[in-house]
Amino acid sequence: MIPPSRPWTRRRLLRGAGAVLALPWLEALAPLRAAGPGGAPPVRLACLFMPNGALPRGWWPRDEEPSTPLPTILEPLEPLRDRLLLLRNLCNRNAFEGEGHYVKTTSLLSGARVRKTGGRDVRCGTTVDQVAARHVGRHTLLPSLELGIDPPTSRVDMGYSTLYGSHVSWAAPDRPLPKEIVPRRAFDRLFRRVRSAARPEDPFILDLVLEEARGLRRVVGYEDRHRLDEYLESVRALEERLARAEREPVNPMHLEHLEGLRPPEGIPAFPEHVRLMLEVLVLAFRTDTTRVATFMFGNSVSGRNFSFLDGVEGGFHPYSHHEGREDKMAAYERINRWHVEQLAWFCQRLDAIPEGDGTLLDQSLVLFASGIGDGNAHDPKCLPVALLGRGGGRLPRGQYQVFPKQTPLCGLHLSLLHAMGVPADSFGDASTPLLKLRQT
Amino acid sequence: MDGPMAARIPSLLWILTCTASTAGAQEGGPGPWVEAHCLRCHGPERARAGIRLDLLLGEEAFSREARVWDLARELVAAGEMPPAGEPPLPEADRRALLAALDHRLKALAADPRDPGPAPLRRLGRTEYRNTLRDLLGLPGDLAWRLAExxxxxxxxxxxxxxxxxxTLSPLLLERYQDVTEEILDAVLALPASRKAWTPPVSGAGRRAWAEERLSLAFRRPARPAEVEARLALLDRVEARGGDAAEGLRVFLRSLLLSPSFLFKVESALPERPGQRWRLLDGYALAARLSYFLWAAPPDEALRRDAATGALLDPETLAAQARRMLADPRARSLAEDFGGQWLGYRRILDQATDVRVYKDFYRKGLRRPMYEEARLLFQTLVEEDAPVFLLLDAPFTFVNGPLAEHYGLPGVEGPKMRRVELPDRRRGGVLGLGAILTATSYPTRTSPVLRGAWVLETLLGQPPPPPPPNAGILSSPEGGESSRSFRERLEAHRADPACASCHARIDPLGFALENFDGIGRWREGTEEEPIDSLGLLPDGSRVQGPVGLKDWLLEHREDFARTFLERLFTYGLGRPPAFEDRHRIQTMLERAGDRDYRFSAFVEALVRSVPFRYVRCRPPEEESRG
Structure with missing residues (x-):
């Protein structure tokens, strides 16, 4: 165990960065609901996915000394170092084979094997966020939130549906969860119950369509029933939210504030788009609308053009195949670093929100990862993984931990579940948790 | 452990034990021979070409991946597997393996009357939009804005x-609920729609009205209980003093959120005992046909033929299909089928580099490129041409900026128009700006992407995934420009692990090198000539786009089959299964009898068993339900 280099310096840092704290909307929004068992603030889990891997030389520190400066890509996390766990040699063994990207993306959070299919019978595994959502989701308006940037694509590549590359969250082994990509809609979803007026016949309409779906379920074939089960489950979720809206009327003052916070219509340019989605995520955690979220910076194999960065003139995926060329590696590294800059920004937003004895970031688990290591080799054996936050004090303080080669990533997932208070003996291909958690 | 692995291991063990005890008998399956001769390269250790036969031996996996086995059978029969350099297969083993494979593959080639699965489908976004348009009388663009x-x-x-x-998720259902409110506002704002959907005052006419409206929305006759439930809702609204507009809102909400509206539930003719498949009823056939050809609900004429049962006759069904292809709604085939199959729809949100390809943005080429592709496909449908028009057309569609981009003189203004082409370089899908851009990287062309597109999209031969360590192009020695991209790619191909696939992919892409990353023609310079010669493994030479066209026309059978398989997938909501391969062959012959015209494919498909029949539920499910 390595002690953190500069404990708690970030408080000083953040007081300096007054702009973050001074945003009026943070103060205007008192928590919409009190939270957590036993009065303690709840733990939140956010999993942020970066496509196309990361250049190892820019990601891994040269040694484990805490005084070593963070390498180029991770440098933006320097102010958060006391709450940064950098975990080396984690792998996703079931994704070693298959193909280079989609398989390694979609199974990142489950460690499950991916079925090779053009799409008619996709199969992977229930992901860690969804296992957590099953346990903690009932406390919040939304059990979980899936956000992203790119729409799902319409192709079969290498015999695999590209659906795999656009989904990191699976509710069940045959149910990838769609993600919201439009900022305003993501925002509206959080405050849906606040915005829509109560309609007296709604409960009856929902009852009626539920009844009709049950009737249909009896006549359709066995394999189609799960479609209707999805429908039934979705209607019940609506009913639940309707009931909640009645139980918990909202302070009309919030409504006015909310209107001012609502993102503009449409999808803005990429960097702004990412910020807006992350902003919605901050808001969702802040208001305890959900405790579990995933966010995809891009779909797998994203060829997103990053020429808005200096020294970058093309797409992310082509650069990830840098062929060992210095110019391409530099650009690849720069793109990776941009993602980490967004991560740092997101964490600092969380850190600016006081909660309990610390901040929202202290209450959170922010996992940042990619499905492959060096993009040039589609390497699945040493994944770039960083974990931020303290999980309500359960997580060890910031450090760089080097594990034995090919340690299962699922061990980390198991630890995340434990930190969320979810009982589990094993997860995916791991039956031992990766981290030593502290009792709280 | 999660996932299919858990299920596969026991079945693999099972099959191996069984084969051991019945060694030699073909009923035992190919396990022993596969294990002895194939697994060294296609097993847990190496998985060449991404294929692990050990995982595909179980019964369920075998039938799901029957295509892989079919291919393996062909390769072994042709003597191509095991490949040169590997120990050859002893003749006795070869025969035993082939017999075992044949036996199991034949067992899979099902009864020709079996229509295969027919998955329950929700209305997709496009279908939802068109359904709003036709059902509620909303203008198309408004319906689109709502559905978006x-x-x-x-x-x-x-x-x-x-x-x-x-799939359906809470997220989506919430969205349906929100969209419904916007739809209601739109209906109330349009006098004609408002009139059509305002419930009559309570009394005699109301029940009949509700029944008729419900039947339209559910695309089949409404059932009494469905009508009663809506009437009860309307009574509730009245009892609390709600006005006619409130009644309309509640009534439509109860329709638009119902599973009978959101899903295309398909009813079939009554089942007789012992029957294993049955004919769809007229309403289900009408909806299948209209969502296939129009991505929209059935119109009056279809509904009439559904009600009388005339649609059950394949002749009537085919005649309706012909009528529908001539309707403007059939344009959805160019947008939704063609756009997704050929991939030109991708150009609508594809990003290319603004610095490298300024013209793309400055001239506003995105939309015209898409329109060019769409119009080519629409011409195929409207003129009912042979599908090979897509490979080689003597014309294209351009507006002023796109014509300038292509170097075609005499076209000005923003309007798209048809122009005859002076030579064969441009016409057809290979010369479409939309395709050439969508198969390039943001800053340069990619012969690999283009070649793979030709193989997979036009010939139905998706290249297998690269081996796990692939993707590393060797670094140039002695600086950046010492070796051309082609040379480095060829060095990469010197690796036998890469060669077998790239030898097929790359030449096809190199033949298109005269088109730059946004589809502009380029001749190259003396220092950097364009090298558009592709050398295929069989020795054939493909020179430039015209050479590639001729080569594709030589492979027109493969193209026609791919077209049919994609049309099947689009029309039936599932890809053809291994069991459908004989059927595909028959349909292909039918289409061939009529010069491979577009409508010939459509007719062959709508007359086919999978289009008109569904499986009955197996009896044991009845008790489970």
Whole structure:
């Protein structure tokens, strides 16, 4: 165990960065609901996915000394170092084979094997966020939130549906969860119950369509029933939210504030788009609308053009195949670093929100990862993984931990579940948790 | 352990034990021979070409991946497997393996009357839009704006109308609920729609009205209980003093959120005992046909033939299909089928580099490129041409900026128009700006992407995945420009692990090198000549786009089959299964009898068993239900 280099310096840092704290909307929004068992603030889990891997030389520190400066890509996390766990040699063994990207993306959070299919019978595994959502989701308006940037694509590549590359969250082994990509809609979803007026016949309409779906379920074939089960489950979720809206009327003052916070219509340019989605995520955690979220910076194999960065003139995926060329590696590294800059920004937003004895970031688990290591080799054996936050004090303080080669990533997932208070003996291909958690 | 592995291991063990005890008998399956001769390269250690036969031996996996086995059978029969350099297969083993494979593959080639699965499908976003338009009388663009609030459907097997991709989640249902409110506002704002959907005052006419409206929305006769429930809702509204507009809102909400509206539930003729498949009823056939050809609900004429049962006659069904292809609504085939199959729809949100390809943005080429592709496909449908028009057309569609981009003189202004082409370089899908851009990287062309596109999209031969350590192009020695991209790619191909696939992929892409990353013609300079010669493994030479066209026309059978398989997938909401391969062959012959014209494919498909029949539920499920 390595002690953190500069404990708690970030408080000083953040007081300096007054702009973050001074945003009026943070103060205007008192928590919409009190939270957590036993009065303690709840733990939140956010999993942020970066496509196309990361250049190892820019990601891994040269040694484990805490005084070593963070390498180029991770440098933006320097102010958060006391709450940064950098975990080396984690792998996703079931994704070693298959193909280079989609398989390694979609199974990142489950460690499950991916079925090779053009799409008619996709199969992977229930992901860690969804296992957590099953346990903690009932406390919040939304059990979980899936956000992203790119729409799902319409192709079969290498015999695999590209659906795999656009989904990191699976509710069940045959149910990838769609993600919201439009900022305003993501925002509206959080405050849906606040915005829509109560309609007296709604409960009856929902009852009626539920009844009709049950009737249909009896006549359709066995394999189609799960479609209707999805429908039934979705209607019940609506009913639940309707009931909640009645139980918990909202302070009309919030409504006015909310209107001012609502993102503009449409999808803005990429960097702004990412910020807006992350902003919605901050808001969702802040208001305890959900405790579990995933966010995809891009779909797998994203060829997103990053020429808005200096020294970058093309797409992310082509650069990830840098062929060992210095110019391409530099650009690849720069793109990776941009993602980490967004991560740092997101964490600092969380850190600016006081909660309990610390901040929202202290209450959170922010996992940042990619499905492959060096993009040039589609390497699945040493994944770039960083974990931020303290999980309500359960997580060890910031450090760089080097594990034995090919340690299962699922061990980390198991630890995340434990930190969320979810009982589990094993997860995916791991039956031992990766981290030593502290009792709280 | 999660996932299919857990299921496969026991079945693999099972099959191996069984084969051991019945060694030699073909009924035992190919396990022993596969294990002895194939697994060294296609097993847990190496998985060449991404294929692990050890995982495909179980019964369920075998039938799911029957294509792989079929290919393996062909390769072994042709003596191509084991490949040169590996120990050859002893003749006795070869025969035993082939017999065992044949036996199991034949068992899979099912009864020709079996229609195969028919997954329950939700209305996709496009279908939802068109349904709003036709059902509620909303203008098309308004309907589109409303439907765009729904998330895009996850595509499966290349299309967004597949049973497998049309999942439903709380997120989506919330969105439906929100969109419904906007739809209601729109209906109330349009006098004609408002009139049609305002419930009559309570009394005699109301029940009949409700029944008729419900039948339209559900695309089949409404059932009494469905009508009663809505009437009760309307009574509630009245009892609390709600006005006619409130009644309309509640009534429509109860329709638009109902599973009978959101899902295309298919009813079939009554089942007789012992029957294993049955004919769809007229309403289900009408909806299948209209969502296939129009991505929209049935119109009056279809509904009439559905009600009388005339649609049950394949002749009537085919005649309706011909009528519908001439309707403007059939344009959806160019947008939704063609756009997704050929991939030109991708150009609508594809990003290319603004610095490298200024013209793309400055001239506003995105939309014209898409329109050019769409219009080519629409011409195929409207003129009912042979499908090979797509490979080689003597004309294209351009507006002023696109014509300038292509170097075609005499076209000005923003309007798209048809122009005859002076030579064969440009016409057809290979010369479409939309395709050439969508198969390039943001800053340069990619012979690999283009070659793979030709193989997979036009010839139905998707290249297998690269081996796990692939993707590393060796670094140039002695600086950046010492070796051309082609040379480095060829060095990469010197690796035998890469060569077998790239030898097929790359030459096809190199033949298109005269088109730059946004489809502009380029001749190259003396220092950097364009090298558009492709040398295929069989020795044939493909020179430039015209050479590639001729080569593709020589492979027109493969192209026609791919077209049919994609049309099947789009029309039926599932890809053809291994069991369908004989059927595909028959349909292909039918289409061939009529010069491979577009409508010939459509007719062959709508007359086919999978289009008209569904499986009965196996009896044991009845008790489970």
């Amino acid at each position: 609030a729904l998330p895009r459907d996850a595509p499966s097997d290349g299309f967004d109308n597949q049973g497998a991709g049309l």
